[in-house]
Amino acid sequence: MADAAPLPEPWSNVPDRFRRRGLRWTPQRRTVIEVLAATDGHITGAALVERCRARDPQTIPSTVYRTLDVLEDLGLVRHGHGADGREEYHAGPGDEHGHLYCADCGGRWEIRADQADTIVDAFRGADGFEVDLSHVTVVGRCADCAASSTA
Amino acid sequence: MADAAPLPEPWSNVPDRFRRRGLRWTPQRRTVIEVLAATDGHITGAALVERCRARDPQTIPSTVYRTLDVLEDLGLVRHGHGADGREEYHAGPGDEHGHLYCADCGGRWEIRADQADTIVDAFRGADGFEVDLSHVTVVGRCADCAASSTA
DNA sequence: ATTAATGCAAACGGTTTGCACTACT
DNA sequence: AGTAGTGCAAACCGTTTGCATTAAT
Numbered sequence: 001m002a003d004a005a006p007l008p009e010p011w012s013n014v015p016d017r018f019r020r021r022g023l024r025w026t027p028q029r030r031t032v033i034e035v036l037a038a039t040d041g042h043i044t045g046a047a048l049v050e051r052c053r054a055r056d057p058q059t060i061p062s063t064v065y066r067t068l069d070v071l072e073d074l075g076l077v078r079h080g081h082g083a084d085g086r087e088e089y090h091a092g093p094g095d096e097h098g099h100l101y102c103a104d105c106g107g108r109w110e111i112r113a114d115q116a117d118t119i120v121d122a123f124r125g126a127d128g129f130e131v132d133l134s135h136v137t138v139v140g141r142c143a144d145c146a147a148s149s150t151a
Numbered sequence: 152m153a154d155a156a157p158l159p160e161p162w163s164n165v166p167d168r169f170r171r172r173g174l175r176w177t178p179q180r181r182t183v184i185e186v187l188a189a190t191d192g193h194i195t196g197a198a199l200v201e202r203c204r205a206r207d208p209q210t211i212p213s214t215v216y217r218t219l220d221v222l223e224d225l226g227l228v229r230h231g232h233g234a235d236g237r238e239e240y241h242a243g244p245g246d247e248h249g250h251l252y253c254a255d256c257g258g259r260w261e262i263r264a265d266q267a268d269t270i271v272d273a274f275r276g277a278d279g280f281e282v283d284l285s286h287v288t289v290v291g292r293c294a295d296c297a298a299s300s301t302a
Numbered sequence: 303a304t305t306a307a308t309g310c311a312a313a314c315g316g317t318t319t320g321c322a323c324t325a326c327t
Numbered sequence: 328a329g330t331a332g333t334g335c336a337a338a339c340c341g342t343t344t345g346c347a348t349t350a351a352t
Contacts, residue, residue: 024306024351046341060309065342067307087342100280109278118273119289122266128294129251138270138287143279175326175331197316211334216317218332308349314342324333 008037017074031056032067036077036091041110042099045087098136104145111136159188168225182207183218187228192250193239249287253296262287 006012011033015025035051036043043051045065052059068089071077077089098111098119111119116133123129157163162184166176186202187194194202196216203210219240222228229241249262249270262270267284274280 019352022306022352026307026351028308044341049341058309061341062310062343063308100274100278102280103283112277115273115277119270122269123251123289123291126263126266127251127260128297129253129289129291130297131289131291136289138274138280138282140274140280140282146279146281170327173327173331177326177332179333195316200316209334212316213318213335214333304352306349306351308347310347311345313344316340318339319337321335322333323335324331326331327329 007033011037011076014076018070021074023070028056028059028063029067029070031059032064032071036071036089039091041097042088042090042108045089048089098133098138100142101137101139102142102145103139104141107142109142111138158184162188162227165227168227169221172225174221179207179210179214180218180221182210183215183222187222187240187242190242193241195239199240249284249289251293252288252290253293260293262289 007014007030014033015030018025018029031052032048035048035055039048039051045068048068049059049061049064052064068077068079072079077091079087079089098116100109100111101107111133119136120131120133123131158165158181165184166181169176169180182203183199186199186206190199190202196219199219200210200212200215203215219228219230223230227242230239249267251260251262253259262284267287270287271282271284274282
Protein backbone atom coordinates (compact mmCIF):
# COMPACT_ATOMS: atom_id res chain seq x y z
CA MET A 1 0.00 0.00 0.00
CA ALA A 2 1.88 3.00 -1.18
CA ASP A 3 1.66 4.54 -4.63
CA ALA A 4 -1.51 5.61 -6.40
CA ALA A 5 -1.82 8.65 -8.61
CA PRO A 6 1.52 10.19 -9.59
CA LEU A 7 2.81 13.18 -7.67
CA PRO A 8 3.05 16.59 -9.35
CA GLU A 9 6.30 17.24 -11.06
CA PRO A 10 9.02 18.42 -8.82
CA TRP A 11 7.95 15.66 -6.42
CA SER A 12 7.39 12.64 -8.62
CA ASN A 13 10.59 10.93 -7.65
CA VAL A 14 10.22 11.54 -3.95
CA PRO A 15 8.94 8.05 -3.11
CA ASP A 16 12.09 6.60 -4.62
CA ARG A 17 14.30 9.04 -2.83
CA PHE A 18 12.67 7.94 0.38
CA ARG A 19 13.17 4.28 -0.26
CA ARG A 20 16.70 4.70 -1.47
CA ARG A 21 17.52 6.07 1.94
CA GLY A 22 15.83 3.22 3.70
CA LEU A 23 12.91 5.44 4.56
CA ARG A 24 9.38 4.24 3.98
CA TRP A 25 6.74 5.62 1.71
CA THR A 26 3.48 5.82 3.59
CA PRO A 27 0.02 7.18 2.84
CA GLN A 28 0.53 9.83 5.50
CA ARG A 29 3.72 11.05 3.90
CA ARG A 30 2.02 11.06 0.55
CA THR A 31 -0.65 13.33 1.97
CA VAL A 32 1.96 15.76 3.24
CA ILE A 33 3.74 15.81 -0.09
CA GLU A 34 0.53 16.33 -1.97
CA VAL A 35 -0.31 19.33 0.15
CA LEU A 36 3.19 20.72 -0.22
CA ALA A 37 3.00 20.24 -3.95
CA ALA A 38 -0.19 22.27 -4.00
CA THR A 39 1.39 24.99 -1.88
CA ASP A 40 2.99 27.98 -3.45
CA GLY A 41 6.10 28.94 -1.60
CA HIS A 42 5.70 28.93 2.13
CA ILE A 43 3.37 27.48 4.71
CA THR A 44 3.34 27.28 8.47
CA GLY A 45 3.41 23.96 10.22
CA ALA A 46 -0.05 24.51 11.62
CA ALA A 47 -1.49 25.45 8.25
CA LEU A 48 0.05 22.37 6.72
CA VAL A 49 -1.53 20.19 9.38
CA GLU A 50 -4.84 21.85 8.69
CA ARG A 51 -4.66 21.25 4.95
CA CYS A 52 -3.57 17.69 5.45
CA ARG A 53 -6.55 17.18 7.69
CA ALA A 54 -8.81 18.61 5.02
CA ARG A 55 -7.49 15.97 2.68
CA ASP A 56 -7.35 13.20 5.26
CA PRO A 57 -9.28 13.84 8.48
CA GLN A 58 -7.23 11.15 10.20
CA THR A 59 -4.12 13.30 10.00
CA ILE A 60 -2.11 13.47 13.21
CA PRO A 61 0.00 16.60 13.83
CA SER A 62 3.03 14.77 15.11
CA THR A 63 3.19 12.68 11.96
CA VAL A 64 3.13 15.79 9.83
CA TYR A 65 5.90 17.44 11.82
CA ARG A 66 8.00 14.30 11.75
CA THR A 67 7.53 14.07 8.01
CA LEU A 68 8.66 17.65 7.68
CA ASP A 69 11.82 16.81 9.60
CA VAL A 70 12.56 14.02 7.18
CA LEU A 71 11.84 16.20 4.19
CA GLU A 72 14.21 18.75 5.56
CA ASP A 73 16.94 16.14 5.92
CA LEU A 74 16.38 15.28 2.30
CA GLY A 75 16.64 18.93 1.38
CA LEU A 76 13.11 19.00 0.03
CA VAL A 77 11.91 21.69 2.37
CA ARG A 78 13.61 24.24 4.54
CA HIS A 79 12.21 25.75 7.64
CA GLY A 80 12.56 29.17 9.10
CA HIS A 81 10.76 31.23 11.61
CA GLY A 82 7.87 33.18 10.25
CA ALA A 83 7.00 36.69 11.21
CA ASP A 84 4.53 35.58 13.84
CA GLY A 85 6.88 33.14 15.49
CA ARG A 86 5.42 30.04 13.97
CA GLU A 87 7.51 27.51 12.18
CA GLU A 88 7.41 28.20 8.51
CA TYR A 89 8.32 25.77 5.80
CA HIS A 90 9.47 26.56 2.29
CA ALA A 91 8.62 23.91 -0.20
CA GLY A 92 10.63 22.59 -3.04
CA PRO A 93 14.24 22.87 -4.07
CA GLY A 94 13.51 26.51 -3.91
CA ASP A 95 14.57 29.75 -5.33
CA GLU A 96 15.60 31.65 -2.28
CA HIS A 97 13.15 34.41 -1.81
CA GLY A 98 12.35 36.77 1.00
CA HIS A 99 8.94 37.87 2.11
CA LEU A 100 6.85 40.91 2.61
CA TYR A 101 4.68 40.72 5.67
CA CYS A 102 1.76 43.05 6.34
CA ALA A 103 1.55 43.79 10.03
CA ASP A 104 -2.10 44.79 9.66
CA CYS A 105 -3.70 41.99 7.74
CA GLY A 106 -1.05 39.33 8.21
CA GLY A 107 -0.73 38.88 4.46
CA ARG A 108 2.46 37.54 2.96
CA TRP A 109 4.03 37.98 -0.43
CA GLU A 110 7.26 36.95 -1.96
CA ILE A 111 9.82 39.61 -2.64
CA ARG A 112 10.29 39.74 -6.38
CA ALA A 113 13.64 39.26 -8.01
CA ASP A 114 14.07 42.87 -9.05
CA GLN A 115 13.33 44.10 -5.56
CA ALA A 116 15.61 41.49 -4.11
CA ASP A 117 18.41 42.65 -6.35
CA THR A 118 17.93 46.19 -5.18
CA ILE A 119 18.39 45.12 -1.60
CA VAL A 120 21.31 42.81 -2.26
CA ASP A 121 23.10 45.47 -4.26
CA ALA A 122 22.51 48.19 -1.71
CA PHE A 123 24.33 46.27 0.98
CA ARG A 124 26.96 44.55 -1.08
CA GLY A 125 28.02 47.78 -2.64
CA ALA A 126 28.16 49.82 0.52
CA ASP A 127 29.47 47.42 3.14
CA GLY A 128 30.29 44.17 1.45
CA PHE A 129 27.43 42.65 3.39
CA GLU A 130 26.09 39.51 1.72
CA VAL A 131 22.33 39.37 2.24
CA ASP A 132 20.77 35.97 2.74
CA LEU A 133 17.54 36.45 0.90
CA SER A 134 15.84 33.39 2.26
CA HIS A 135 15.91 34.94 5.71
CA VAL A 136 14.68 38.38 4.81
CA THR A 137 11.24 39.33 5.96
CA VAL A 138 10.28 42.92 5.40
CA VAL A 139 7.50 44.04 7.70
CA GLY A 140 5.19 46.89 6.93
CA ARG A 141 1.73 47.56 5.61
CA CYS A 142 0.44 46.40 2.29
CA ALA A 143 -1.09 48.84 -0.15
CA ASP A 144 -4.64 47.96 0.86
CA CYS A 145 -4.08 48.27 4.58
CA ALA A 146 -2.02 51.42 4.21
CA ALA A 147 -4.82 52.98 2.21
CA SER A 148 -7.63 52.01 4.55
CA SER A 149 -6.03 52.81 7.90
CA THR A 150 -3.81 55.81 7.28
CA ALA A 151 -6.92 57.72 6.22
CA MET B 152 3.83 53.27 47.33
CA ALA B 153 4.85 54.28 43.88
CA ASP B 154 7.88 56.38 43.01
CA ALA B 155 11.40 55.90 44.32
CA ALA B 156 14.55 56.50 42.32
CA PRO B 157 13.98 58.44 39.10
CA LEU B 158 13.69 56.53 35.84
CA PRO B 159 16.40 56.86 33.18
CA GLU B 160 15.86 59.64 30.74
CA PRO B 161 13.52 58.82 27.94
CA TRP B 162 11.24 57.28 30.58
CA SER B 163 11.26 59.78 33.44
CA ASN B 164 7.84 61.17 32.65
CA VAL B 165 6.20 57.82 32.14
CA PRO B 166 4.56 57.66 35.59
CA ASP B 167 2.82 60.94 34.82
CA ARG B 168 1.76 59.79 31.41
CA PHE B 169 0.20 56.79 33.03
CA ARG B 170 -1.69 58.79 35.61
CA ARG B 171 -2.84 61.37 33.12
CA ARG B 172 -4.60 58.58 31.31
CA GLY B 173 -6.22 57.31 34.45
CA LEU B 174 -3.80 54.42 34.53
CA ARG B 175 -2.00 53.56 37.74
CA TRP B 176 1.66 53.55 38.51
CA THR B 177 2.60 50.36 40.30
CA PRO B 178 5.84 48.76 41.46
CA GLN B 179 5.36 45.99 38.92
CA ARG B 180 5.08 48.45 36.07
CA ARG B 181 8.10 50.28 37.37
CA THR B 182 10.06 47.03 37.21
CA VAL B 183 9.07 46.51 33.59
CA ILE B 184 10.02 50.06 32.66
CA GLU B 185 13.35 49.76 34.43
CA VAL B 186 14.19 46.65 32.50
CA LEU B 187 13.09 48.22 29.23
CA ALA B 188 15.17 51.30 30.01
CA ALA B 189 18.20 49.08 30.47
CA THR B 190 17.48 47.28 27.22
CA ASP B 191 19.05 48.45 24.03
CA GLY B 192 16.86 47.76 21.07
CA HIS B 193 14.76 44.63 20.95
CA ILE B 194 13.74 42.09 23.54
CA THR B 195 11.39 39.15 23.42
CA GLY B 196 8.47 38.91 25.78
CA ALA B 197 9.95 35.87 27.43
CA ALA B 198 13.33 37.52 27.89
CA LEU B 199 11.68 40.54 29.39
CA VAL B 200 9.85 38.38 31.89
CA GLU B 201 13.12 36.71 32.74
CA ARG B 202 14.93 39.98 33.35
CA CYS B 203 12.06 41.32 35.40
CA ARG B 204 12.21 38.22 37.51
CA ALA B 205 15.93 38.74 38.03
CA ARG B 206 15.12 42.17 39.40
CA ASP B 207 12.02 41.10 41.27
CA PRO B 208 11.58 37.35 41.74
CA GLN B 209 7.88 37.90 42.43
CA THR B 210 7.31 38.90 38.82
CA ILE B 211 4.28 37.30 37.23
CA PRO B 212 4.33 36.80 33.44
CA SER B 213 0.78 37.92 32.87
CA THR B 214 1.45 41.21 34.60
CA VAL B 215 4.43 41.82 32.36
CA TYR B 216 2.48 41.07 29.22
CA ARG B 217 -0.41 43.22 30.33
CA THR B 218 1.98 46.06 31.05
CA LEU B 219 3.45 45.62 27.61
CA ASP B 220 -0.02 45.99 26.13
CA VAL B 221 -0.53 49.23 27.98
CA LEU B 222 2.88 50.52 26.96
CA GLU B 223 2.04 49.75 23.40
CA ASP B 224 -1.21 51.69 23.66
CA LEU B 225 0.80 54.61 24.95
CA GLY B 226 3.20 54.26 22.05
CA LEU B 227 6.12 53.58 24.35
CA VAL B 228 6.91 50.22 22.87
CA ARG B 229 6.00 48.50 19.66
CA HIS B 230 6.03 44.85 19.02
CA GLY B 231 7.29 43.33 15.85
CA HIS B 232 9.32 40.58 14.37
CA GLY B 233 13.04 40.08 14.47
CA ALA B 234 15.57 38.16 12.44
CA ASP B 235 14.34 34.79 13.63
CA GLY B 236 10.73 35.82 13.57
CA ARG B 237 10.02 35.67 17.28
CA GLU B 238 7.77 38.25 18.85
CA GLU B 239 9.93 41.10 19.96
CA TYR B 240 9.26 44.33 21.69
CA HIS B 241 10.99 47.42 20.52
CA ALA B 242 11.64 49.78 23.39
CA GLY B 243 11.43 53.49 23.50
CA PRO B 244 10.39 56.28 21.25
CA GLY B 245 13.01 57.26 18.78
CA ASP B 246 15.32 55.19 16.70
CA GLU B 247 13.44 54.08 13.62
CA HIS B 248 16.18 52.02 12.13
CA GLY B 249 16.52 48.50 10.88
CA HIS B 250 19.41 46.17 11.48
CA LEU B 251 21.90 44.09 9.63
CA TYR B 252 22.59 40.81 11.34
CA CYS B 253 25.55 38.60 10.51
CA ALA B 254 24.56 34.97 10.79
CA ASP B 255 28.21 33.94 11.15
CA CYS B 256 29.59 36.22 13.83
CA GLY B 257 26.33 37.44 15.30
CA GLY B 258 27.27 41.05 14.76
CA ARG B 259 24.60 43.71 14.44
CA TRP B 260 24.70 47.03 12.64
CA GLU B 261 22.18 49.67 11.98
CA ILE B 262 20.93 50.07 8.46
CA ARG B 263 22.00 53.48 7.28
CA ALA B 264 19.57 56.04 6.02
CA ASP B 265 20.59 55.82 2.39
CA GLN B 266 20.26 52.07 2.35
CA ALA B 267 16.97 52.32 4.15
CA ASP B 268 15.67 54.70 1.53
CA THR B 269 16.64 52.29 -1.18
CA ILE B 270 14.56 49.58 0.42
CA VAL B 271 11.60 51.78 1.21
CA ASP B 272 11.52 53.14 -2.30
CA ALA B 273 11.82 49.73 -3.90
CA PHE B 274 8.64 48.51 -2.29
CA ARG B 275 6.62 51.67 -2.21
CA GLY B 276 7.21 52.23 -5.88
CA ALA B 277 6.46 48.72 -7.01
CA ASP B 278 3.62 47.58 -4.78
CA GLY B 279 2.61 50.46 -2.59
CA PHE B 280 3.95 48.47 0.31
CA GLU B 281 4.92 50.71 3.22
CA VAL B 282 7.98 49.26 4.90
CA ASP B 283 8.22 49.64 8.64
CA LEU B 284 11.92 50.19 9.03
CA SER B 285 12.00 49.56 12.74
CA HIS B 286 10.95 46.00 12.04
CA VAL B 287 13.41 45.22 9.32
CA THR B 288 16.28 42.93 10.08
CA VAL B 289 18.36 41.83 7.15
CA VAL B 290 20.23 38.60 7.74
CA GLY B 291 23.37 37.62 5.91
CA ARG B 292 27.12 37.65 6.29
CA CYS B 293 29.20 40.69 7.05
CA ALA B 294 32.16 41.60 4.86
CA ASP B 295 34.68 40.02 7.23
CA CYS B 296 32.86 36.74 7.57
CA ALA B 297 32.07 36.57 3.87
CA ALA B 298 35.75 37.11 3.08
CA SER B 299 37.08 34.51 5.50
CA SER B 300 34.73 31.70 4.55
CA THR B 301 34.27 32.24 0.83
CA ALA B 302 38.06 31.94 0.47
C1' DA C 303 11.12 -10.61 10.38
C1' DT C 304 12.83 -6.23 10.73
C1' DT C 305 12.42 -1.90 12.20
C1' DA C 306 10.65 2.61 10.40
C1' DA C 307 6.62 5.07 11.05
C1' DT C 308 2.27 5.76 13.10
C1' DG C 309 -1.34 7.06 16.60
C1' DC C 310 -2.15 8.67 20.81
C1' DA C 311 -1.55 11.17 24.85
C1' DA C 312 0.96 13.81 27.55
C1' DA C 313 4.34 17.68 28.06
C1' DC C 314 6.30 21.65 26.42
C1' DG C 315 7.25 27.05 26.16
C1' DG C 316 5.35 31.31 25.45
C1' DT C 317 1.38 33.83 25.89
C1' DT C 318 -3.53 34.86 27.23
C1' DT C 319 -7.57 34.71 30.07
C1' DG C 320 -11.04 34.51 34.08
C1' DC C 321 -11.70 35.79 38.47
C1' DA C 322 -11.30 37.01 43.28
C1' DC C 323 -8.35 40.08 45.71
C1' DT C 324 -5.17 44.11 46.42
C1' DA C 325 -3.93 48.70 46.32
C1' DC C 326 -3.44 52.97 43.64
C1' DT C 327 -6.10 57.17 43.05
C1' DA D 328 -14.92 54.33 47.74
C1' DG D 329 -14.15 53.23 43.42
C1' DT D 330 -11.91 50.78 40.03
C1' DA D 331 -7.42 49.65 37.71
C1' DG D 332 -4.13 46.28 38.39
C1' DT D 333 -2.41 42.15 40.50
C1' DG D 334 -1.60 37.20 41.49
C1' DC D 335 -2.77 32.84 40.57
C1' DA D 336 -4.20 29.03 38.07
C1' DA D 337 -5.94 27.25 34.25
C1' DA D 338 -6.47 27.53 29.21
C1' DC D 339 -4.46 28.22 25.00
C1' DC D 340 -1.78 27.29 20.58
C1' DG D 341 1.72 25.28 17.91
C1' DT D 342 5.04 22.03 18.43
C1' DT D 343 7.71 18.05 20.46
C1' DT D 344 8.32 13.71 22.78
C1' DG D 345 7.70 8.84 24.77
C1' DC D 346 5.96 4.67 23.93
C1' DA D 347 3.24 0.78 22.48
C1' DT D 348 1.28 -0.57 18.03
C1' DT D 349 1.08 -0.96 13.03
C1' DA D 350 2.73 -1.68 8.64
C1' DA D 351 6.36 -0.96 4.69
C1' DT D 352 10.20 -3.26 3.42
